[in-house]
Amino acid sequence: MKIIVPMAGRGSRLRPHTLTIPKPLIPIAGKPIVQRLVEDIAHVSEETIEEIAFVIAEDFGVETEENLKQIAQSLGAKGTIYYQDKPLGTGHAIMCAQESLDGPCVIAYADTLFRADFKLDKEADSVIWVKQVKNPQAYGVVSLSENNQITGLVEKPAEFVSDLAVIGIYYFKDGSVLKEELQAVLDANLMHGGEYQINDGIKQMQAKGYVFKPGKIEEWMDCGNKNVTVETNGRMLQFLQTEEEKLISPSAKLENASIIPPVYLGDDVVIKDSTIGPNVSVGKGTVIENSTIEHSLIQNYSTIKNAQLKNAMIGNYAKYNGNFTEISIGDYSELI
The missing domain is CATH 3.90.550.10 (Spore Coat Polysaccharide Biosynthesis Protein SpsA; Chain A)
Structure with a gap:
C-alpha cells in the first residue's frame, strides 16, 4: 500500500x-x-x-x-x-x-x-x-x-x-x-x-x-492554528502515556524540578527550579529555569526563565523572560 x-x-x-x-x-x-x-x-x-x-x-x-x-x-x-x-x-x-x-x-x-x-x-x-x-x-x-x-x-x-x-x-x-x-x-x-x-x-x-x-x-x-495545536499536543501526550511510549529522554537534566505527567522532554533538556506539566512538550536542548509551565508546546534549543506559561507555543532558538502567559513566539524570537 x-x-x-x-x-x-x-x-x-x-x-x-x-x-x-x-x-x-x-x-x-x-x-x-x-x-x-x-x-x-x-x-x-x-x-x-x-x-x-x-x-x-x-x-x-x-x-x-x-x-x-x-x-x-x-x-x-x-x-x-x-x-x-x-x-x-x-x-x-x-x-x-x-x-x-x-x-x-x-x-x-x-x-x-x-x-x-x-x-x-x-x-x-x-x-x-x-x-x-x-x-x-x-x-x-x-x-x-x-x-x-x-x-x-x-x-x-x-x-x-x-x-x-x-x-x-x-x-x-x-x-x-x-x-x-x-x-x-x-x-x-x-x-x-x-x-x-x-x-x-x-x-x-x-x-x-x-x-x-x-x-x-x-x-x-x-x-x-496555535490554540488547537497546543490542545492536540496535550491530547497526544495523554494517548502516548497510556500507550507507554517513552516520553522523557534519559539525557534530560532535572534540578529541583517537579514534573506533572503527561510531559515530553527531549534530549539534553534542562529543567531547574521549575514545575512542568501537565500536557507540556519541551524540545531537545531547551533550558527552563524558575518557571511554571502547563498545557504548552516548546520547541528546540530555546531558553525560558521566570515564566508562568499556559496555552503557550514557543519556537526554536527563542528566548523568553517575562510575565505574559498565553504567548506565541516563533523561531529565533526574543521576549526578555
Whole structure:
C-alpha cells in the first residue's frame, strides 16, 4: 500500500511558527505532525507500506526533503518527493503525485492526527474517514444510505445533511481509478473557487457505481492554528502515556524540578527550579529555569526563565523572560 501526503500549504494560520518550517514539520509530543500521521497509519494498517509520497512546495528546501525521506525509510518504505507549484486545490495536489497513484492507496492531509479503527471494508472500493461533529455547517460532510454507503459529499452545507465530517483521510482500493477521474476533472477545468477538488473525482467514481464506505474515527486532532495545536499536543501526550511510549529522554537534566505527567522532554533538556506539566512538550536542548509551565508546546534549543506559561507555543532558538502567559513566539524570537 502507498500513502500520498499533500502538504504544500504554507500554514498561514499557524504563523509565526510556519515562517521558518512547514506546518507538517511542527513537532507534536516530540515528533513532526507528518511523522506522527504516517506512523499512525502504518501502525493501524493491516497492509505493508511500500511507498510514502509527499507533495510539497519546491521552496521547502533540501533539508525538509531529506527529513521526509528519512521518515518514510524509518517505516521501511520508499520516500518520494513531488512538487505542487501553485495552490490549485486538493485534486491538483494529489495529481502532482500521479506517478505513485496506483494500487491500494491512502491519501492523508498533513494537518490532522487521529485515533481510528483502520480495518478496511473489503466490499468497498474506497473508505472515507469521518467524525461526528457538533457544527457540521463548518465542514465537508457525507450523506449515508440505509446500507451504510456514502451517497453524497457536501461542502459546508447551509442546511443539515449529516453531522459526519470528512477529516481528510481516504483509502482507495485502486488509486489509478481516482487518477483517471481527477485527470478528467483537470481536463474539463472543473474548479470551485479557483481550485480542483478531490470531491469531484470521488463523485465521478460514485456515478460509475464505485462503492464508498465511512471509516470510524475515535479521536480527530487538528493542527490548524496555535490554540488547537497546543490542545492536540496535550491530547497526544495523554494517548502516548497510556500507550507507554517513552516520553522523557534519559539525557534530560532535572534540578529541583517537579514534573506533572503527561510531559515530553527531549534530549539534553534542562529543567531547574521549575514545575512542568501537565500536557507540556519541551524540545531537545531547551533550558527552563524558575518557571511554571502547563498545557504548552516548546520547541528546540530555546531558553525560558521566570515564566508562568499556559496555552503557550514557543519556537526554536527563542528566548523568553517575562510575565505574559498565553504567548506565541516563533523561531529565533526574543521576549526578555
